[in-house]
Amino acid sequence: MIVADKKPIEEIIEELGAHEKILILGCNECVTVCEAGGKKEVGILASALRMYFLNQERDVKIDEETLQRQCDHEYLEEIRDKVDQYDAIVSIACGVGVQFTAEKYFSTPVYPGVNTCFMGATEERGLWTERCQGCGQCILARTGGICPVSRCAKRVLNGPCGGSSDGKCEINKEVICAWQLIVERLKALDRFDDYEELSPLKDWSTDRAGGPRKVVREDVQP
Amino acid sequence: MRLSYPTNIKIIRVPCTGKVDILHILRAFEKGADGVYAVGCMEGDCHFTSGNFRARKRIEQAKVLLDTVGVGGERVEMFNLASSEGPLFAKFATEFVDKIKDLGPNPIKLKKKAA
Amino acid sequence: MKGNTASRLKKVLSAGHLAVTSECGPPRGSDPEVITKKANLIKDHVDAVNITDNQTSVTRMCSLAACIRLKLLGLDPVLQMVTRDRNRIAIQSDILGAASYDISNILCLSGDHQSFGDCAQGQNVHDLDSMQLIQTVRHMRDDGKFLGGDEIKRPPQMFVGAAANPFADPFEIRVPRLAKKIKAGAEFIQTQCIYNLDKFEEWMKLTRDRGLHEQVYILAGMTPMKSAGMAKYMKNRVPGMDVPDELVKRLSDTPKEKQAEEGIKICIEDIQRLKEVKGVSGFHVMAIEWEEMVPEIVEKSGLYPRPEV
Numbered sequence: 309m310i311v312a313d314k315k316p317i318e319e320i321i322e323e324l325g326a327h328e329k330i331l332i333l334g335c336n337e338c339v340t341v342c343e344a345g346g347k348k349e350v351g352i353l354a355s356a357l358r359m360y361f362l363n364q365e366r367d368v369k370i371d372e373e374t375l376q377r378q379c380d381h382e383y384l385e386e387i388r389d390k391v392d393q394y395d396a397i398v399s400i401a402c403g404v405g406v407q408f409t410a411e412k413y414f415s416t417p418v419y420p421g422v423n424t425c426f427m428g429a430t431e432e433r434g435l436w437t438e439r440c441q442g443c444g445q446c447i448l449a450r451t452g453g454i455c456p457v458s459r460c461a462k463r464v465l466n467g468p469c470g471g472s473s474d475g476k477c478e479i480n481k482e483v484i485c486a487w488q489l490i491v492e493r494l495k496a497l498d499r500f501d502d503y504e505e506l507s508p509l510k511d512w513s514t515d516r517a518g519g520p521r522k523v524v525r526e527d528v529q530p
Numbered sequence: 531m532r533l534s535y536p537t538n539i540k541i542i543r544v545p546c547t548g549k550v551d552i553l554h555i556l557r558a559f560e561k562g563a564d565g566v567y568a569v570g571c572m573e574g575d576c577h578f579t580s581g582n583f584r585a586r587k588r589i590e591q592a593k594v595l596l597d598t599v600g601v602g603g604e605r606v607e608m609f610n611l612a613s614s615e616g617p618l619f620a621k622f623a624t625e626f627v628d629k630i631k632d633l634g635p636n637p638i639k640l641k642k643k644a645a
Numbered sequence: 646m647k648g649n650t651a652s653r654l655k656k657v658l659s660a661g662h663l664a665v666t667s668e669c670g671p672p673r674g675s676d677p678e679v680i681t682k683k684a685n686l687i688k689d690h691v692d693a694v695n696i697t698d699n700q701t702s703v704t705r706m707c708s709l710a711a712c713i714r715l716k717l718l719g720l721d722p723v724l725q726m727v728t729r730d731r732n733r734i735a736i737q738s739d740i741l742g743a744a745s746y747d748i749s750n751i752l753c754l755s756g757d758h759q760s761f762g763d764c765a766q767g768q769n770v771h772d773l774d775s776m777q778l779i780q781t782v783r784h785m786r787d788d789g790k791f792l793g794g795d796e797i798k799r800p801p802q803m804f805v806g807a808a809a810n811p812f813a814d815p816f817e818i819r820v821p822r823l824a825k826k827i828k829a830g831a832e833f834i835q836t837q838c839i840y841n842l843d844k845f846e847e848w849m850k851l852t853r854d855r856g857l858h859e860q861v862y863i864l865a866g867m868t869p870m871k872s873a874g875m876a877k878y879m880k881n882r883v884p885g886m887d888v889p890d891e892l893v894k895r896l897s898d899t900p901k902e903k904q905a906e907e908g909i910k911i912c913i914e915d916i917q918r919l920k921e922v923k924g925v926s927g928f929h930v931m932a933i934e935w936e937e938m939v940p941e942i943v944e945k946s947g948l949y950p951r952p953e954v
Contacts, residue, residue, distance in 0.1 A: 316598075317595070317598050317599070318598060348551075348553065351553050351556075352552055352553060352556060352595070355553065355556040355557060355560055356556065356595050356598065356599050357599075358560060359556070359559060359560060359596075359599040359600070359601055359638050360598070360599035360600060362638045362641050362642060363599060363600040363601065363637055363638055363641060364600075365641050365644070461758050461760075462728075462729070462755050462756075462758065462769065462771045462774070463771050463774075464755060464771065464774040464775075465774050465776075465777070466774050466775075466776035466777065466825060466829075467774070468813070468814075468815075468818075468822075469755045469774075469775070470755075470808060470810045470813055470837065470884075470885050471757065471758065471884045471885060472813060472814050472815075472884075472885070473813075473814055473884040473885050474814055475814055475815065478757070478758055478761075478884040478885075479758045479760050485814070487815075488814065488815050491815050491817065491818055492815070495817075500817075503818060503821055503825075504821050504824055504825050504828070506776060506780070506825060506828060506829055507774075507776075507777075508777075509733070509773060509777050509780070509781075509792065512772060
């Protein structure tokens with residue numbers, strides 16, 4: 309899933325400036341799972357903002373709404389009838405949701421309420437870690453199912469680098485060296501000989517480097 | 531035991547303090563409460579293992595939020611006692627009410643009235 | 646081997662001599678004197694001088710410019726290049742720039758992570774890794790082509806090196822990783838600073854068992870300790886460093902004012918011991934901000950005068 313983290317309320321307050329009718333818009337998907345932008349977080353943020361503005365003696369209307377998704381037209385359409393009631397939206401979906409909402413409701417300012425972080429997994433409640441950077445050409449088959457692009461601080465394809473120590477990364481003793489994991493997994497799979505295969509230069513044109521990407525699937529297009 | 535404790539407390543029963551959500555706390559302040567406190571079982575004695583620890587974390591979270599929005603984090607507190615400790619319950623109630631009285635009314639309530 | 650380089654380092658090694666290299670860190674400013682002064686201190690005692698590339702990610706004068714200065718003084722510089730700061734365009738371009746001055750040695754590295762340096766908030770590039778950088782230089786030299794396939798007019802003639810850490814983790818890949826660097830095209834290796842000689846000798850044995858010492862020149866990395874404090878720091882704080890307790894103790898037991906002298910003594914003893922190890926082709930003496938000690942170390946280790954080649 310896409311993992312996001314809450315923005316400090318102070319920052320959201322600053323974004324909102326002088327707006328007086330604000331919709332807090334959550335999303336039922338990834339950001340709900342990572343407890344940053346679901347219905348509950350909409351409630352907390354809205355309540356906090358209401359108290360803040362009251363305390364500032366400002367008459368600001370704060371409403372709450374949570375959509376099934378903000379990255380699909382059909383769900384975003386659900387708020388079309390009431391968007392005009394607001395002079396700003398705070399979307400606490402991921403950056404995709406914020407932008408899709410902004411594209412759809414072009415004349416309404418849409419502010420981000422979370423920091424979108426990465427694609428990752430829930431290791432335990434309250435701990436999410438990165439697993440994928442969407443490079444567009446998956447090499448996991450070669451690396452024992454562990455991704456050096458997303459999990460090595462230098463995305464070294466023929467690792468580890470010289471900074472690997474006791475299985476930990478040089479940047480931080482809490483970060484596990486991805487190449488340590490790869491070597492362990494290759495051994496467990498009885499494929500340790502593969503380690504000496506040189507990984508060729510990667511084609512990064514399908515990565516961020518290639519510019520905004522799209523996937524076109526004619527087979528499923530209407 | 532016929533203990534007396536302040537009468538301006540509204541008790542909301544929950545099966546376990548683990549049920550107390552940060553939203554409940556925030557809504558109480560929005561509605562004009564001057565203070566909110568949770569009374570849970572002794573730490574380590576939770577019937578549901580860790581409900582009272584969760585409650586404490588949420589209280590801490592609420593403190594931060596309330597400070598940020600200007601209501602004041604000191605208006606929310608967590609207490610722990612065993613079910614047999616009636617006198618302690620009364621003592622916590624008195625102490626907390628005294629503290630809130632010193633702090634004065636919830637600023638939001640005042641401004642709502644003024645508006 | 647195809648390419649025909651004018652590398653003095655390569656000539657010394659291929660003539661069968663024990664080579665001696667050292668390194669200079671460029672200044673944090675644009676004063677050319679800093680680098681030429683350091684180089685002049687050591688030039689008669691070494692065959693080639695590495696110029697570090699923004700080591701520990703602290704921004705400094707660029708390695709290439711400093712290498713050009715040394716080359717113009719008649720020295721044989723080793724251009725250190727990290728993949729942290731350059732994409733494949735910049736890498737190839739810098740290699741050609743170096744080749745235009747006939748800089749004839751390159752050491753291919755990935756580079757310390759930028760979080761260690763003065764631009765911790767910057768991006769890193771890592772378009773290639775160190776092995777792929779080795780492949781790139783070899784491709785440009787041996788095939789005379791750019792990565793994109795076009796022909797290079799006057800291809801670079803470079804002696805290609807890589808780093809190796811005999812003490813790195815996970816231990817089972819220490820030798821396979823060396824083999825991989827050789828496979829990528831490394832012709833010489835400069836190792837991480839060696840303090841645990843027993844472990845290094847064990848690594849050399851495994852290296853010889855696979856015959857790798859016959860495919861690459863291995864220069865043992867030596868850094869004299871300035872003090873017991875430095876030994877402790879290297880032991881506890883520098884990733885991938887193996888500093889035995891006895892060494893720390895030996896320095897700690899030495900009176901403070903004599904520790905530097907003792908450090909030099911240890912370094913010389915170590916070189917003399919490693920000279921006898923089969924497969925060790927020379928020494929890379931990295932006296933960090935202590936370049937003036939290199940001549941003494943080289944002389945007392947019996948590595949002076951340097952051979953004429």
